[in-house]
Amino acid sequence: MKKDKKSGFSTKSVHAGEIRYNEYGSITTPIVQTSTFIFKNIEEIKKLAKGDLDRYEYGRYGHPTQFAAERKLAELEEAEDAVLFSSGMSAITTSLFAILTSGDHIIITDDAYKRTLDFCKTCLDRYNIECTVVKMCDYGAIEEAIKPNTRIFFSESPTNPYLNIMDLKRLMNIFKGKDILVISDSTFATPYNQKPLEYGVNLIIHSGTKYLGGHNDLLSGVVLGKKELTTPIREYLKITGGVIDPNSSYLLIRGLKTFEIRMQRINENGQIVAEYLENHPKVEKVYYPGLPSHPHHDVAKEQMKGFGGVVTFEVEDNTEYVLNFLSRLSIINIGPSLGGVESLVTHPATISYYNCTKEERLSLGIKDGLIRLAVGVENAEDIIKDIDQALS
Numbered sequence: 001m002k003k004d005k006k007s008g009f010s011t012k013s014v015h016a017g018e019i020r021y022n023e024y025g026s027i028t029t030p031i032v033q034t035s036t037f038i039f040k041n042i043e044e045i046k047k048l049a050k051g052d053l054d055r056y057e058y059g060r061y062g063h064p065t066q067f068a069a070e071r072k073l074a075e076l077e078e079a080e081d082a083v084l085f086s087s088g089m090s091a092i093t094t095s096l097f098a099i100l101t102s103g104d105h106i107i108i109t110d111d112a113y114k115r116t117l118d119f120c121k122t123c124l125d126r127y128n129i130e131c132t133v134v135k136m137c138d139y140g141a142i143e144e145a146i147k148p149n150t151r152i153f154f155s156e157s158p159t160n161p162y163l164n165i166m167d168l169k170r171l172m173n174i175f176k177g178k179d180i181l182v183i184s185d186s187t188f189a190t191p192y193n194q195k196p197l198e199y200g201v202n203l204i205i206h207s208g209t210k211y212l213g214g215h216n217d218l219l220s221g222v223v224l225g226k227k228e229l230t231t232p233i234r235e236y237l238k239i240t241g242g243v244i245d246p247n248s249s250y251l252l253i254r255g256l257k258t259f260e261i262r263m264q265r266i267n268e269n270g271q272i273v274a275e276y277l278e279n280h281p282k283v284e285k286v287y288y289p290g291l292p293s294h295p296h297h298d299v300a301k302e303q304m305k306g307f308g309g310v311v312t313f314e315v316e317d318n319t320e321y322v323l324n325f326l327s328r329l330s331i332i333n334i335g336p337s338l339g340g341v342e343s344l345v346t347h348p349a350t351i352s353y354y355n356c357t358k359e360e361r362l363s364l365g366i367k368d369g370l371i372r373l374a375v376g377v378e379n380a381e382d383i384i385k386d387i388d389q390a391l392s
């Protein structure tokens with residue numbers, strides 16, 4: 001299913017990218033579980049070497065299940081091409097290495113995913129690639145950070161854990177006519193809720209581990225954009241080797257079949273739970289872009305279809321109270337990650353930032369009373385009941 005770009009989102013989720021009548025007539029895309037693809041005869045090798053034959057060769061260079069998942073994702077994001085990786089971090093590190101050269105400069109926003117920031121600050125530095133960290137949504141600071149050697153601007157929207165929203169129109173105005181690649185990690189938005197490519201963002205990255213896979217059972221990452229930009233990244237992946245395996249590719253295809261339905265439910269649940277929390281006497285503050293109290297609510301309404309499942313909130317600044325709350329939950333599980341069918345809750349101060357000092361945490365705005373909830377597709381009233389009994 002490639003011709004009809006105008007098909008509905010769920011129709012694409014179910015059918016796009018897959019071969020309608022595959023070799024076996026199986027309705028599902030086969031998991032081609034092999035590391036190598038053998039040649040029928042010497043003629044085939046000769047043709048391949050001359051570039052006269054387009055075929056699979058070796059698992060690290062791509063395989064049929066991966067390519068089907070890539071085609072589906074490209075259609076959902078309305079991108080020319082998609083390249084899959086073994087994890088979101090593999091997608092990020094391989095892409096940045098593929099683009100950047102010694103002497104280049106990258107700008108990244110301060111509330112980007114922690115491991116992405118770690119990579120930019122501690123790893124790129126060793127290759128003489130300079131990194132400037134700017135405050136998220138400080139458009140003046142973003143413009144001021146640009147230097148003659150700036151090659152990439154990297155940010156996310158919404159961000160973790162405060163769900164800050166980048167105003168993409170305003171952002172792209174800053175980079176208009178400049179030879180700088182704007183890359184957006186759109187994991188929290190998903191191609192269902194937001195389409196940054198429409199605003200001129202050059203490359204989109206998702207951790208497919210989250211909403212795209214959607215069932216907390218796989219790791220993957222994807223980079224999407226124009227072929228001229230994704231091709232060098234695909235070539236670099238052949239060197240760095242962070243390929244997605246056939247089984248995870250299949251799980252991703254399977255997870256994506258219900259993508260729109262899951263997102264609709266998760267958007268609904270997120271809004272209901274955020275409104276409930278905002279009215280709870282024990283909750284001091286709620287961060288959710290769907291609430292009028294969120295500082296970027298207007299931008300979010302303008303550029304997003306829904307606001308996703310992550311709801312961050314603050315209770316009293318007392319680790320013991322928070323940990324008590326977590327241990328009383330009986331439906332919501334305690335754990336990192338988000339975007340799956342199961343609701344998950346994390347306490348950033350003890351789960352994601354445990355190796356930071358308290359001062360470092362506070363400078364990033366990670367207070368002891370901060371809780372990040374990622375709602376799943378359970379019934380909203382049950383999620384609320386669970387939170388209610390645990391808070392009291």
Ligand SMILES: *Cc1c(COP(=O)(O)O)cnc(C)c1O
Nearest residue numbers: 087088089113185187207209220
């Ligand atoms: C989880 C996540 C990543 C990393 O993805 P993995 O699949 O865990 O490697 C990157 N960016 C964001 C925003 C994430 O939430």
